[in-house]
Amino acid sequence: MAPIQILKLQNTFKPGGKVFEVERAAAEHSGLVQMLLQDFDDSDLEAIIPISVDVSDKGLAKVFEWMTHSKDLPKTTDDGSVRGPDDSAVNWKPLTFSDWDKKFFDALDSEALYEILIAANYLDIKPLYELGCQFVANMIRGKTTEQIREILNITSDFNPEEELRIREQKALVKDESETAEKN
Amino acid sequence: MPITRVCCLVCGSKIEDQSIDPPWLGRFRVLYATEEEPNFARLSGLGSRQQFSDVVRLDAADTDADAELVDIWLMRTNFGDQPLAVPEAVDPPVWGFPLHAACWSIMAEVCSPHKPDIQLFFDLCRSFPVDLGILNWGHDYAGSVCYLVHQSELAAGEESQLWNTIRAGTHRYDPLNIPEISRVFEHSNPDIVDFGPVALPRVDTKSGYRDDFARLPIELLQVILTYLPTADAGSLRRASRIFGAIPLHDEFWRSRFWPGREFDFIFESKQYFPLVKGRWRSIYFSIKALSACPPVANRQRIWKLGSCLWNLLSEAQTKLNGKLLGDPSGSDAGPSEPDVHWSTASRAIIPLNESFTFGARVLYDRMIPVPDQLAALFVSTVEIYGRHYVSGIRFQQRSGNSFSLGYIRQLQETRLVDYQRGIRGLSVINANTKRRSQWVGDSESIPRRRLVPGSDLRSTVKFLKGGFDARDDVLSLRDSVLWFPDVPLPHLKFSGAQHMKTRKEDLPVSTFVFGGYQGQDLGKLLRLTVDVKMDDTILALEAALSDGLPPIRAGISKTGKSVERLEFEIDGPAGERIISVESFWIRANTFLGFKVSYPQLGYILSDHH
Numbered sequence: 001m002a003p004i005q006i007l008k009l010q011n012t013f014k015p016g017g018k019v020f021e022v023e024r025a026a027a028e029h030s031g032l033v034q035m036l037l038q039d040f041d042d043s044d045l046e047a048i049i050p051i052s053v054d055v056s057d058k059g060l061a062k063v064f065e066w067m068t069h070s071k072d073l074p075k076t077t078d079d080g081s082v083r084g085p086d087d088s089a090v091n092w093k094p095l096t097f098s099d100w101d102k103k104f105f106d107a108l109d110s111e112a113l114y115e116i117l118i119a120a121n122y123l124d125i126k127p128l129y130e131l132g133c134q135f136v137a138n139m140i141r142g143k144t145t146e147q148i149r150e151i152l153n154i155t156s157d158f159n160p161e162e163e164l165r166i167r168e169q170k171a172l173v174k175d176e177s178e179t180a181e182k183n
Numbered sequence: 184m185p186i187t188r189v190c191c192l193v194c195g196s197k198i199e200d201q202s203i204d205p206p207w208l209g210r211f212r213v214l215y216a217t218e219e220e221p222n223f224a225r226l227s228g229l230g231s232r233q234q235f236s237d238v239v240r241l242d243a244a245d246t247d248a249d250a251e252l253v254d255i256w257l258m259r260t261n262f263g264d265q266p267l268a269v270p271e272a273v274d275p276p277v278w279g280f281p282l283h284a285a286c287w288s289i290m291a292e293v294c295s296p297h298k299p300d301i302q303l304f305f306d307l308c309r310s311f312p313v314d315l316g317i318l319n320w321g322h323d324y325a326g327s328v329c330y331l332v333h334q335s336e337l338a339a340g341e342e343s344q345l346w347n348t349i350r351a352g353t354h355r356y357d358p359l360n361i362p363e364i365s366r367v368f369e370h371s372n373p374d375i376v377d378f379g380p381v382a383l384p385r386v387d388t389k390s391g392y393r394d395d396f397a398r399l400p401i402e403l404l405q406v407i408l409t410y411l412p413t414a415d416a417g418s419l420r421r422a423s424r425i426f427g428a429i430p431l432h433d434e435f436w437r438s439r440f441w442p443g444r445e446f447d448f449i450f451e452s453k454q455y456f457p458l459v460k461g462r463w464r465s466i467y468f469s470i471k472a473l474s475a476c477p478p479v480a481n482r483q484r485i486w487k488l489g490s491c492l493w494n495l496l497s498e499a500q501t502k503l504n505g506k507l508l509g510d511p512s513g514s515d516a517g518p519s520e521p522d523v524h525w526s527t528a529s530r531a532i533i534p535l536n537e538s539f540t541f542g543a544r545v546l547y548d549r550m551i552p553v554p555d556q557l558a559a560l561f562v563s564t565v566e567i568y569g570r571h572y573v574s575g576i577r578f579q580q581r582s583g584n585s586f587s588l589g590y591i592r593q594l595q596e597t598r599l600v601d602y603q604r605g606i607r608g609l610s611v612i613n614a615n616t617k618r619r620s621q622w623v624g625d626s627e628s629i630p631r632r633r634l635v636p637g638s639d640l641r642s643t644v645k646f647l648k649g650g651f652d653a654r655d656d657v658l659s660l661r662d663s664v665l666w667f668p669d670v671p672l673p674h675l676k677f678s679g680a681q682h683m684k685t686r687k688e689d690l691p692v693s694t695f696v697f698g699g700y701q702g703q704d705l706g707k708l709l710r711l712t713v714d715v716k717m718d719d720t721i722l723a724l725e726a727a728l729s730d731g732l733p734p735i736r737a738g739i740s741k742t743g744k745s746v747e748r749l750e751f752e753i754d755g756p757a758g759e760r761i762i763s764v765e766s767f768w769i770r771a772n773t774f775l776g777f778k779v780s781y782p783q784l785g786y787i788l789s790d791h792h
Contacts (some may be wrong), residue, residue: 114395121400133403137410140419148422154394
C-alpha cells in the first residue's frame with residue numbers, strides 16, 4: 001500500500017473543530033507531526049490526528065497555508081547555519097522573507113499573527129515561528145515605546161509603583177540602549 | 184624609511200617599513216598579478232617596504248624569513264608606456280594592492296564562513312582610482328584620510344581627490360591581537376541571574392490593560408527579544424509589561440555578538456562560545472566597558488570598512504549579462520565591437536596608459552543588440568558607499584521575453600520608461616563590478632540624462648554607452664555635455680559655449696531660468712547675487728525675484744568669512760533688462776569672471792578680478 005500522502009488534522013481544543021486535510025510533505029514541517037508519524041503506522045494515519053491548541057480554525061488554516069506553500073523547503077536548514085537562537089548559531093544571519101512570505105505576513109492582522117505564532121510554537125514549526133518572531137521584531141525596530149504600544153495594540157496600565165520597579169529593572173537595558181544608539 | 188607612500192586598501196593607514204612600532208603597520212600582504220598573467224590575481228605572503236622598492240613573498244603561505252622575496256609595484260596607476268621612466272629602470276613584473284596582514288585577517292572574519300574571491304577583490308581594486316598611494320573607494324576610511332577639497336565645497340558632479348592621511352591616535356593600535364578581549368572571555372564570571380521558571384504578570388482585562396503578548400509562550404517572547412537590537416529590546420520592555428517581566432536570557436546577551444549586531448566585530452565570541460555559556464551577560468558588559476579603548480575602537484572601525492568591502496564583493500558576484508566585447512587589458516580579446524556610431528554617456532574614463540588617479544577605468548565591455556518589439560526598459564541600481572549607480576539594464580519585449588545587459592538585480596529594479604520607438608543598440612561597458620552611469624538618449628523618450636541622483640565623477644566601474652540612430656550624427660551642446668539637475672529644454676540656445684564639449688574634466692553644466700521660458704517673468708528680476716570665495720572662485724549665483732517668488736540659485740551654498748557675497752540690484756519691474764553677458768577666460772578651461780550689462784541704469788556686474 002502506498003504511504004498515506006494526505007493527513008487529516010483536527011483541533012480538539014474546543015469541540016467542533018474543522019478537519020484539515022494537509023499534504024504529508026507540508027505537514028512534516030511540524031516537529032509534532034513528525035513525532036506522531038514515527039509513532040503510528042499508516043493504518044493509524046487514515047484516522048484524524050487530533051491536536052490541541054488554543055487558536056481558531058481560521059488561524060490554523062493560515063498555518064497550513066504557509067506549510068503547504070513551503071512544503072518543498074528543507075525541513076531543517078541545510079547549509080549548516082542555524083537561523084535562530086541555538087547553541088550553534090555562530091553564523092546567524094537575519095532571516096530574509098521571500099516575496100511570498102512577505103505578502104503572507106503583511107496581510108495578517110495582529111490577531112492572526114498571534115495565533116500563527118502560538119500554533120507554530122505548539123506544532124513546532126521552527127521556520128514559521130522564526131519568521132513570525134522576526135516579523136514582530138521588524139515591526140518594533142526603530143520605534144519609540146509609544147509607537148510600539150500603538151502598533152501592537154498594548155494599553156499602558158502601569159501604576160507609578162510599577163513604573164518605578166520596571167524602570168529600575170530596566171536601568172540596565174536603558175544603559176545598553178544608549179550604548180547601542182551611540183554605535 | 185620608504186620614499187613613497189602606500190596605504191592599506193582596507194583601513195587607509197600607511198603601510199610602514201618593518202622597523203616601525205607598532206609592528207602590525209609594517210606587516211602586509213598584497214593582492215597581486217604578474218605581467219605574464221595580468222588576469223590571474225593571487226594573495227601574497229608577507230611583504231616588506233624598503234627605501235626605494237617593495238618586496239613580497241609570492242606564496243600566501245610563505246611567512247618565514249627564508250622565502251624568496253620578489254620586487255613588487257604597489258598601487259600601480261599606469262599600465263602603458265611611461266614617458267618619464269628612467270631608461271635603465273625596469274618596472275617590477277609583479278604589481279598589486281597592499282593591505283595590512285592584520286586587516287586581511289579581519290576581512291577573513293568579516294567574510295566568514297565564506298572566503299573572499301581574490302580575483303573579484305583584485306578587479307574591484309583595479310576599478311577604483313589611486314590618489315597618492317591611497318585607493319579611493321569614495322570614502323575617507325572612517326576619518327583616516329582627508330580630501331584635497333572638503334566635501335562641503337564640492338558642487339554636484341565634482342569630486343575631490345584624497346590628499347593626506349590623518350594621524351589619529353587610535354588608528355595606530357593593533358586591531359587584531361587585543362589581549363584585553365581574550366581576557367574578558369577567559370576570566371568572565373557566571374552571571375547571577377535566575378533562569379528558573381518565569382511567572383508572567385497576570386493581565387487583568389478588567390483594568391483595561393490589553394497586551395496580546397500575554398497569550399504567547401515565553402520561549403517565543405525570548406526569541407523576539409533576541410532578534411532585536413539592544414535599544415529596541417529596551418523600548419519593547421518599556422512598552423509591554425509582559426516583555427518587561429521577562430529576565431534577559433543568556434541567549435539574549437550572546438545574540439549581541441551575532442553578525443550585524445552591536446558587537447559583531449568581537450569575533451573572538453565564536454571561538455569562546457562553547458566555553459562561556461551562562462556568562463554572556465557579564466561578557467557583554469565587560470566588552471562594553473572596553474569598547475572605547477583604542478585597539479577595540481580601531482578594530483570596530485576596520486570591521487565596518489571591511490564589511491562595506493564584503494558587501495561590494497558580494498554584490499559583484501552577480502552574473503554579468505551580455506556578450507563579451509573584449510577586455511581592454513588585452514589578454515582576453517573577445518569579438519570585436521560592431522562598426523556602429525556610439526554616442527557615449529561615460530565620464531572621465533581614463534585610458535589604461537594614463538595615470539588612474541581619478542575617474543574610472545573600464546575592465547570589461549559588454550554588448551547586446553537591443554531587441555525589437557520593446558515593451559519596457561528596466562534599470563538595476565546598486566548602492567556603493569551611500570551612492571546609487573546603475574548596474575544593469577533589462578529590455579522586456581511585448582511577448583514578455585527579457586534581454587539583459589550588465590548586472591541585473593530584480594529586487595532593485597526600476598521601470599524606467601516605456602518605449603514607443605526603437606533604439607538601435609545599447610552597450611554597457613563595465614568595470615567588472617560596481618557601476619555608475621549616465622543615460623544618453625533622446626530626451627523626449629528619457630527626460631533626464633541623469634538616471635540616478637548622486638552619481639558624479641566618482642570612481643566608477645561601470646558605464647552605459649548608448650548607440651543610437653542617425654539623429655545622433657551631429658551632437659548639439661545639449662546632447663554632448665552633462666547637465667545638472669536637468670537637461671535644458673530643446674529650444675534653448677547656448678551662444679559661445681561650444682568649448683565646453685572639449686573639457687577633459689567633463690563636469691556637469693547647470694542652467695537656471697529666471698525670466699521664464701518665454702521671457703514673461705523678466706520684469707520680476709530684482710537682484711543678482713554672486714558668492715565668491717577668497718581665491719576668486721565663484722561659488723554660486725542667485726536671482727532674486729519679485730511677487731514673493733523664491734530665489735533661483737545655482738552653485739554651492741556656503742557661508743562664512745571666506746565667502747564674499749556681491750549683490751547687484753536690477754530693477755526689473757521698472758524695465759531694466761540684461762542685454763549681454765561677457766565671460767573672461769585664460770585658456771579654454773580657466774574661467775576668470777563675467778560681466779553682465781543692462782543699459783538703463785548702467786550698472787556693470789563683474790567678478791572682482
